[in-house]
């Protein structure tokens with residue numbers, strides 16, 4: 001059964017099932033970029049929350065680990 005847009009995305013697998021890209025947002029400098037949930041799931045698997053996945057990311061621009069992950073409204077093509 002497909003998930004509706006109101007389904008909360010808590011885990012990386014939720015984003016994969018909903019085929020949603022994720023925003024990675026740096027709280028320190030404001031740098032953000034869109035990333036595939038599979039990219040984050042490679043480090044630690046899909047059964048981690050977006051918050052836990054964010055804790056493993058380092059900002060490309062300023063090097064801060066103070067990051068947030070948000071689901072994007074954009075779908076990925078499903079090949080990831």
Ligand SMILES: [Zn+2]
Nearest residue numbers: 026029059062
């Ligand atoms: Zn940054």
